[in-house]
Amino acid sequence: MNQIDAIIQSINDFREERNWGEAHNPKDLAISLSIEASELLEDFQWKSSEQAIEQNIDNIKDEIADVLIYAFTLSSVLELDVEEIIREKIKKNGIKYPVKK
Amino acid sequence: MNQIDAIIQSINDFREERNWGEAHNPKDLAISLSIEASELLEDFQWKSSEQAIEQNIDNIKDEIADVLIYAFTLSSVLELDVEEIIREKIKKNGIKYPVKK
Amino acid sequence: MNQIDAIIQSINDFREERNWGEAHNPKDLAISLSIEASELLEDFQWKSSEQAIEQNIDNIKDEIADVLIYAFTLSSVLELDVEEIIREKIKKNGIKYPVKK
Amino acid sequence: MNQIDAIIQSINDFREERNWGEAHNPKDLAISLSIEASELLEDFQWKSSEQAIEQNIDNIKDEIADVLIYAFTLSSVLELDVEEIIREKIKKNGIKYPVKK
Numbered sequence A, B, C, D: 001m002n003q004i005d006a007i008i009q010s011i012n013d014f015r016e017e018r019n020w021g022e023a024h025n026p027k028d029l030a031i032s033l034s035i036e037a038s039e040l041l042e043d044f045q046w047k048s049s050e051q052a053i054e055q056n057i058d059n060i061k062d063e064i065a066d067v068l069i070y071a072f073t074l075s076s077v078l079e080l081d082v083e084e085i086i087r088e089k090i091k092k093n094g095i096k097y098p099v100k101k
Helices: A003-017 A024-042 A049-079 A082-096 B005-017 B026-042 B048-079 B082-096 C004-017 C026-042 C050-075 C084-097 D003-017 D026-042 D049-078 D082-096
Strands: none
Touching: A003 A049, A003 B005, A003 B082, A024 B026, A024 B048, A049 A082, A049 B026, A049 B048, A049 B082, A049 C004, A082 B005, A082 B048, B005 B048, B026 B048, B026 C026, B026 C050, B048 B082, B048 D049, C004 C026, C004 C050, C004 C084, C004 D003, C004 D082, C026 C050, C026 D026, C026 D049, C050 C084, C050 D026, C050 D049, C050 D082, C084 D003, C084 D049, D003 D049, D003 D082, D026 D049, D049 D082
16 A cells, blocks of 8 residues: 555544544535644744744644645545646646746 | 655655745745635535535645645645654544544 | 615625525635635735735735625624624733733 | 724724734735634534534634724725725626626
């Protein structure tokens, strides 16, 4: 099993042990992802990057992890291949933002 | 190289080719992550999960990918190990939400 | 009629002419408000305040207006008095953040 | 003084008593507005509108108020007329979403 699938397996085991499956519909997962991204941003509120890192690095780690957990969960529920959608998006971005020579 | 490091390598190569490194300070990356999470949520606005998936699945894929790309970039800039912060967060969540027997 | 009630009346007339009433449930209004706040933030992405104002002031006006329209709509749907909830929150904030002498 | 100007006056007095003026640059105000909108959305997370209102109406009031306070503060810092930007946006929306006969 590749690395991301193994992480998603751990996340899904965690959810199944708590019977969260049904509640975790895609719309509420997207809401939750947005809330976690905002909690991450809160660590930078009224601060420079340097101040935020100095004061909040432990919480920043937790919030990035929460964002990733929800993004992986939503990908899993929608049966998306995480590496594939990222590689396809990088390709699209390459067309949108060509390298200037 | 493990799977996530290889993906992050591709993302970082992309950024370096475009000289985006300096502009990509952690605070603006956190802002960008929050904006992308919100664009993902927009695919579900005024819709049920089923309607959103039926009408917007291609864009949902792109937006989840954007969220992941920014989360990986921010992790890379902060020199965080993505798998490690996720596994530590799952442990914390296990204490916060114990399995009911 | 006071100023805010008159504005809310105009917003509600607009919605009723388009039969948006039923779709505008509080949860989707909260989602929409969050999306508009994020679109406002997008005007400041990768920019200083000064650059954002110089380049995007017209769009900033539109996005602040959208945030206010959704906040007023949600208040109206929930039958809240806008001035009252603001004045009560200022009181609470005054207890949370006392003036240092 | 009209109603909105009087409310903004109260908000500005509150900020000045605490010397928050300088810290309150437009970019961080936009960040804060986005965070508050997300905290409002959190009251609806994993819930129907009805459940959210039943369980969280007091906090919903506080969060809508916070959103409005930041939107008014940002308008004040940018010297925008709140009623004017809303009325102009309603006009634009009327062109974008014409009434179907």
